[in-house]
Amino acid sequence: MTGNKRTSDAAHPASSRMLAVFIKEFREIFRDRRTVISVVVSPLLITPAMFFFLGAIIHNESKKEGTRVYDIGVIESSASPGLTKAISELPQVSVRYVSRQEAETAIAQRKMTAAVVLTPETDLLAKQFKPVPVELLLDAGDESSQAAASRLSSGLAKIGEHVVATRLSDRGLPAQFASPFSIRQTPIKAGGSMTSLLLATMLPYLLVVSSFGGAIYASFDQVAGEKERGTLETLLVSPATRREIVLGKFAAVAAVCVISSILSVTGVIVSFSLPGSMFTALSTSGGLHLSASAIVVSMLMMLPLAVLFAGLLLAVSTFARNQKEAQTYITPILLLVMVPVMISIFVHSDIPRTMALVPILGTSIIIKQAFSGIYDPVFISLAFGSSILYGLAAVVLATSLFEKESVLIKA
Amino acid sequence: MISVNELHKEFFDKKRGRIQAVNGISFECHPGEIFGVLGPNGAGKTTLLRMLATILQPTSGTASVAGYDILKEPQLVRQNIGYLSGSTALYERLTAREMVTYFGTLYGLSAAETARRIEEIFTELDMHSFADGRCDKLSTGQKQRVSIARSIIHEPPVLFFDEPTNGLDIVTARTITRFIRRCRNQGRTVVFSTHIMSEVEALCERIAIVYQGRLIVVGTLAELREQTGKQAFEDVFLKLIGEEDEEL
Known part of the structure; x- marks a missing residue:
């Protein structure tokens, strides 16, 4: 018997194997309780519940303060x-x-x-x-x-x-006689509300951290977890090339980044809109106004960032010998990711355009400005373009690590 | 079907420096033959098989597997081999059927072809009762059968088994050895590595003894007995690797 020799390349293009890896990983990721809790349950249930609870406490305290x-x-x-x-x-x-x-x-x-x-x-x-x-x-x-x-x-x-x-x-x-002025503040109807300002300040942080954080477990599972459980060798003996495998895995992690950020923003918007939540207790003027264009711009800006995060996370997962080791590497990286977002919280409207080129910072500023109704096309193009380059660099890093024998297989 | 030509593999270890894991091994094996690779732990068996399966790149030398060169056509080599070892585990969160289907897709089988093959294999290995159970919930024996199904879904002409019975109880180990014989009877080329003498005696047509990265000898059991003048296979082996017990 000679078996059936398939010329796999001609009949089955690389993209179909990559797609198979992507579909399998994506399905398996959402069967992992850790990811389901951090990506779905936490933002959609725990976040609104937490804000509601905080709102109730603030409301209660201010009522007590009034009568004490x-x-x-x-x-x-x-x-x-x-x-x-x-x-x-x-x-x-x-x-x-x-x-x-x-x-x-x-x-x-x-x-x-x-x-x-x-x-x-x-x-x-x-x-x-x-x-x-x-x-x-x-x-x-x-x-x-x-x-x-x-x-x-x-x-x-x-x-x-x-x-x-x-x-x-x-x-x-x-x-x-001693009061020459009688001053009154009237917020204009077309302007933003205090709730919106609060949201605009919080959103970049929320989007970036949830995008990165939500995919941590999923990415660790992808390579470090496979090394640990011994499934990596099973996969490597299949005809899928290492590049097809790593790109399929990368796509699955990037999808988790995007889904995680969308769900966490949904959770916070729901929290903002709930009567009796922390934000209605805190803000004194106006309701929540979310412009469709701000949402579109933010999501668009989050895409190259998801590529960057997925690439970085996968590189860490590939480099680490097991998930515990990956956890050790990820802590300083998470801090590095959070610094630019923190900076974006404190910068105001007049920002030098070079800041657009700083990874994560440019995106954070754009999201913050978009929800305050500010769009600077030059700033957006610079940040988007550079963000794509950083993302590609991270993918190249993950791919080249994955193709390195010494990193992948313990002798 | 497999022709190995002067394969070398050198690793670099921070503590131990350069390590010659495989040091110039050459042999051939043919369809319808179970070729045993026997050696103690750390002899280089796994490294040798991993190079033939194109998971590792040789430092020098080459081999052809199922008619394809491991250096020039690694993907076609993998397309035509089945590989089963102690370290080829299953995806815990997939069901047995999903696991095998996934590999069918990776081997380029159509959905209909994969389904047909799964029906065939699952019947043959009596797997229908746990076909839709998650792999982490299966018993060791059931897991082994899923691994077997995974390795033959694409009907490969060449099969590698790297210490496949390691840590298995005797009943499960029997499932594996029976399956190895069946592959041979179907005319496939089978390479089987182990450190267990009795398995080699029971299964292999020809045996290669590997020790410290080198190939000591290749031959049938009868040839090896003749060469050493010993009867018990354990004595044959020890004599060949030069670790023979001093006569009391």
Whole structure:
């Protein structure tokens, strides 16, 4: 018997074997519980639940803060019976008259939230129309103490306004004499809302980190995992060439990068839109406006980044002898990926175009700007073009590593 | 069907320096023959078979397998061989059927052809009861049968078995040896590497003894006995590799 010698190249083009590898890997990746949890369950269920929970806590806390009565101390109360009385009449405060030492001890022991220190010359200075020094004692490490101090500050400001009004009326002047302006902020209808700004700042981080992070387990499984379980040799004795295998695997990991970023953004947008979530509790003005063009631009920009991430992850997975080793290599790389995104959070609209060429940073800035309604075609082209080059470099790195015998097979 | 010509493989190890894993091995084997490669652990058997299967590149020398040169036409070599070893595991998250279908596709079989072959092989190896069970849930014996099915889905004229019974119980090992005989009876060329003497005695037409990367001798069992003047195969082997026990 001679067997059937197939001239595999002619009848079965490389692309069909690559496709077979891709389909198999993609199917197997989504049978891995680790990937399903990190790519699907976490962004679509856990993220909205977490934001909802945080929203409920913030809402609850601010409600509690509104009704709470703060225990405060007044030191040197005898210096100005008038001011002392005014302070004791502030809403939701309960006043005790103490010495400075007593106040400091009580605040440290959390028996008192904050204290007002008056100077003996209070009334004298007030009569001379000189500023009266008022000192507030607080524990900077205690939120209740800070809240009490800020309530005291605004209360004292109100008392001050009253003093000014009395002084003006004594001279026959209207109360508005010392208020030359009446200022009011009106957000324009076509402008972005605070929620949108928050989202625009968060999205680049979210997209980049989920794209990279979501594919970590999938990529580790691809080569390091196969080495560990002994399936790599099974695959290498098939007629698929190493390049076909690595490109098929690469495509599967890149697909996971894209799916992961889409699902995590979906999860956050759902969280933003849910009534009672953290964002509705935080933002005071406007709802969520997502422009279709911003979404299209972001997704387009994420594609070369997915290529870059998949290439890098696969290179690490190929280089590592097992998944544990891959985990060690990936930590510094993840940090390197996050730095440019962090930078993008802090940069504002006027950005030098050279920043477009920095890997990941250019993309992050474009996504942030797109959701704020800013599009700079030159910046976008530069970032997109350079991003494609970085992506290709990563694929070449992964491919050449995979074709190296010493990396792939332990002697 | 297989012609090996002065194959060398040198590795570089940071601690041990240069290692000659395979040092100038040549032999031939033919259709309808089970060719045994016998040697202790670390003799270079796996490296030799991996080079013939084009998983490793020889440092020098070459070989032709199923009529194709391992250096010039590696893909056609792989297209025409089946390879089964202790380290060719299964994809745990695929079912037995998916696993074999995947390899059918990689070998370039059409979907219909793959399905027909699977039906045939699964019947022959009595695999239908666990055909749609995930590989990680199968018993060792069932896994071995999936591996066998994977290695013959494309009806290769040449088969390599690298210590295929390593770590298997006697019943499972029997499945493998029975399958190896069947391949020979179908006229395929079979190369079988092991360090277990009894398997070689029971299965192989001709035997190559490999030791420290070198080919010590090739011959039939009768020829080797004659050459050494020993009867028990263990003694034949020890004499040939020069590790013969001193007479008491």
